[in-house]
Amino acid sequence: MIERVVAPNPGPMTLGGTNTYLVGVGDGSGELAAIDPGPDDPRHLSAILETSRRLGRISTVLVTHRHLDHLPAALPLCRETGATLVGHADLPGVQRVIRDGETVFGALVALETPGHTRESLCFWDASDGSLFTGDLVAGSGTVVVDDQPGALADYVGSLERLMGLGPRTIYPGHGPIVHDAVSKLTEYLQHRRARLQQVVDALALRGPLTIEELVEAIYTDVPVSLHPMAARNVRANLEKLASDGQVAALSGQRWRLKA
Ligand SMILES: [Zn+2]
Structure with a gap:
């Protein structure tokens, strides 16, 4: 089960707004992970909570990277739900640090995919080919690569790594869900x-x-x-x-x- 809640922050860089995803484990427990809670906006926080109550209970909050359209609602959401903020060691406010290849929630595995920012993570479910990319890949258009030496090499390396997984569906940080993941990655490369x-x-x-x-x-x-x-x-x-x-x-x- 994957449900999308779009934040009310549309713009040239955020497209229709930040995509927050609620992901269920599918074991009947009703446990949910929220991926990228988004900007600090009470309207969006309420929308996430409302959707989650219909589906179960958020126990884990995952954040792909530190940008202000992805991270700020994470700690408020943890406070509201008792969930734990899980992310890269360099993510501000992180409560449980995860490393490359670690399982974070249900079948979701964290992948270190630098390039957009140095601490960018993707979350990957090999069982159904779902890939949550944050801002490494957008639903439409291209993304901004970090302004750090070596960032472009990191970025291209991250795209090649994702390509190697043969994903089926990309759930991007912004824009529409991408149902032909390999074509999108090919286009980006x-x-x-x-x-x-x-x-x-x-x-x-x-x-x-x-x-x-x-x-x-x-x-x-x-x-x-x-x-x-x-x-x-x-x-x-x-x-x-x-x-x-x-x-x-x-x-x-x-x-x-x-x-
Ligand atoms: Zn970003």
Whole structure:
């Protein structure tokens, strides 16, 4: 049993609002886990509690990552229900720390999947192929990768790991439930690989280039006001290519392809 309660926080980054999921164990006990209780909004907390009373009793609160549209309602929900907040060691307020591969509730297993944030977890049920991704994958559009060195490599590695599970259904942190999980992951990986290839192609054609020159070469249809964000993205791609041994930094802030 999986029930979705959408928070009243729609927006460009949150799509229709944060998806909170109530998951049952299916053993007749009525025990529920709440995944990503969402923003600190009393209306949403009431909606979660109301739905849970119809289904059973929340005993576990799972949070995929620390962002303000996922975590803040977690401790209030624990206080209301007596549930325990379960998550990554670096999750603020965590009451029970879980590690990669540990079973957290029923058949749900925690997977460490960094990239969107360093402490991002997914929750995976191999028995029916359900995968709760938080913000690693959204129901529509793409997601923001963390602004930390190595985050893009982590992110792509996390997507590849999820792909390797052969999931059936993705329950994302935002947007619609995805019924063809492997197609969605394939699309996400292709999108990231296409961006990496654009950087490689620009360096092959015109290199060595600075990040600013790469932005001008690649983001030809993007207004100048968005160039700082584009530069961040190019830098992340260069770091990933450098860690794969495909590019090298030169003096004078230029980057070149390695032979
Ligand atoms: Zn997030």
